[in-house]
Amino acid sequence: MTAVESPRLQTAAHALELQGVSRRFGGLVAVREVSLALQPGERRAIIGPNGAGKTTLFNVITGELRPTAGTIRFFGRDVTHLPPYQRIRLGLARTYQTPLVFPRLSVADNLYLAVRGVRPWRLSLRLPRRSDPEFREVEELAERVGLGHALRALAGALSHGEQRQLEIGMALASRPKLLLLDEPAAGLSPGERGKLTALLRELDPRMTVLLIEHDMDVAFQVVQRVTVLHEGSVIAEGAPEEIAANPVVQSVYLGGGYG
Ligand SMILES: Nc1ncnc2c1ncn2[C@@H]1O[C@H](COP(=O)(O)OP(=O)(O)O)[C@@H](O)[C@H]1O
Numbered sequence: 001m002t003a004v005e006s007p008r009l010q011t012a013a014h015a016l017e018l019q020g021v022s023r024r025f026g027g028l029v030a031v032r033e034v035s036l037a038l039q040p041g042e043r044r045a046i047i048g049p050n051g052a053g054k055t056t057l058f059n060v061i062t063g064e065l066r067p068t069a070g071t072i073r074f075f076g077r078d079v080t081h082l083p084p085y086q087r088i089r090l091g092l093a094r095t096y097q098t099p100l101v102f103p104r105l106s107v108a109d110n111l112y113l114a115v116r117g118v119r120p121w122r123l124s125l126r127l128p129r130r131s132d133p134e135f136r137e138v139e140e141l142a143e144r145v146g147l148g149h150a151l152r153a154l155a156g157a158l159s160h161g162e163q164r165q166l167e168i169g170m171a172l173a174s175r176p177k178l179l180l181l182d183e184p185a186a187g188l189s190p191g192e193r194g195k196l197t198a199l200l201r202e203l204d205p206r207m208t209v210l211l212i213e214h215d216m217d218v219a220f221q222v223v224q225r226v227t228v229l230h231e232g233s234v235i236a237e238g239a240p241e242e243i244a245a246n247p248v249v250q251s252v253y254l255g256g257g258y259g
Pocket residue numbers: 025028030048049050051052053054055056057
């Protein structure tokens with residue numbers, strides 16, 4: 001033993017760690033040797049032009065697609081070969097590029113099903129009663145995503161922005177540790193974007209969030225770091241200001257037009 005103290009080891013695992021992850025579709029390499037690591041609680045954006053491989057990367061992280069190479073870890077655990085439902089159990093939740101809600105059910109019913117979805121030993125699909133303990137959870141979720149006033153509204157009658165809010169509420173129902181959002185601001189009006197940005201900024205700071213976002217104003221208000229994908233590869237990573245000023249990024253993605 002020496003008297004010299006060893007440097008403090010960083011023992012805390014990353015919330016999400018990808019090492020050399022690739023995904024091919026036949027001859028097309030949609031995701032190419034992507035490595036990235038998110039600290040617990042980190043907010044990270046993935047940006048890149050259409051077809052860059054962003055959604056494919058999400059599908060590989062959730063297990064909806066198998067990677068053709070590489071490893072994926074959640075909180076230090078190798079999940080590369082786990083099916084999606086087991087990753088969900090480990091604390092993963094996501095939203096889709098096109099909101100996935102039950103249009104003919106109310107906001108409350110959509111949230112209720114999501115809440116019950118995380119309790120798979122209860123198989124009944126009956127709809128909520130005010131006396132259910134889950135109903136308080138439904139109300140809280142609705143309030144958290146700005147839909148507290150719309151519990152009885154049919155999901156299909158909500159605006160596009162409200163459907164996105166609802167979908168985020170449904171993703172939050174499982175109390176995820178890692179939340180993936182695929183273009184949550186796509187198709188929203190400027191007013192709706194503002195609301196969404198506020199909602200994302202108010203999420204539990206302990207939750208790790210990975211966000212695909214085209215709207216730089218949204219992404220840059222929400223995240224600490226940005227990863228840029230281009231033709232399946234990571235071409236830059238850094239703080240939002242660095243990424244906005246990066247000439248390579250500007251030439252492939254921002255076209256110099258970022259303002
Ligand atoms: N299931 C699939 N089968 C074949 N090709 C796919 C499939 N999914 C995506 N791709 C292709 O992979 C590339 C990346 O797509 P995607 O991940 O959707 O990009 P992004 O989300 O960045 O716009 C595109 O060229 C797309 O056409």
